[in-house]
Amino acid sequence: xxxxxxxxxxxxxxxxxxxxxxxxxxxxxxxxxxxxxxxxxxxxxxxxxxxxxxxxxxxxxxxxxxxxxxxxxxxxxxxxxxxxxxxxxxxxxxxxxxxxxxxxxxxxxxxxxxxxxxxxxxxxxxxxxxxxxxxxxxxxxxxxxxxxxxxxxxxx
Numbered sequence: 001x002x003x004x005x006x007x008x009x010x011x012x013x014x015x016x017x018x019x020x021x022x023x024x025x026x027x028x029x030x031x032x033x034x035x036x037x038x039x040x041x042x043x044x045x046x047x048x049x050x051x052x053x054x055x056x057x058x059x060x061x062x063x064x065x066x067x068x069x070x071x072x073x074x075x076x077x078x079x080x081x082x083x084x085x086x087x088x089x090x091x092x093x094x095x096x097x098x099x100x101x102x103x104x105x106x107x108x109x110x111x112x113x114x115x116x117x118x119x120x121x122x123x124x125x126x127x128x129x130x131x132x133x134x135x136x137x138x139x140x141x142x143x144x145x146x147x148x149x150x151x152x153x154x155x156x
Contacts, residue, residue: 001038001050003030008047009040016066018128026052039083041067041076051080053096060088062098065107081114089140096140099133101126111136 001009006026013020029036029052037060041049049067053060062084067076088096099122100107108118116136125133 001026001030001040001052003027005040005047005050006030009050012047012050012066012068013064015069019126021064037084037087039080039087041071041080043071049076049080051084053084055088055091055093058094060084060091060093060096062096065098077110078113081110085114085138085140093140096138098136099125100136102132102134108134108136111138114138 006023009026010020010023013026026038029038035054035056036052037055038052039050040047047068048071050064051062052064053062062081065077065080067080085096096116098111098116100111102121116138118134119137120135122133122135124130
């Protein structure tokens with residue numbers, strides 16, 4: 001992500017989230033802070049999704065992930081997550097964490113395909129409606145893509 005991406009990133013942000021980040025927040029992410037890692041996905045030169053994360057100590061914390069409505073279901077979020085995980089592994093990061101709305105089953109399933117597991121609840125995390133956040137965690141080094149789906153009770 002670079003500053004010229006921000007108009008489109010902010011457009012997607014406002015369309016996707018009830019509590020969108022401000023433009024200043026995104027400007028801070030592309031300001032050169034070595035802890036900030038931000039990617040965009042483009043189709044035909046147009047931003048269709050983005051992921052913002054921070055490298056803090058031995059953790060990559062995913063803070064924001066969104067895909068434009070027209071691009072949903074096309075694997076864009078998966079590519080962004082795979083890129084972030086590859087970047088984490090290259091940096092020697094040990095684990096990745098994130099928060100997701102407890103009601104966002106589609107996002108939770110996506111993260112689970114990449115080996116994330118729910119580990120805790122942040123009560124009343126979201127200011128717009130007091131919804132809980134599920135904290136999800138993934139160790140690095142457990143593979144380079146989505147985990148294979150297994151039937152309940154099947155050995156890993």
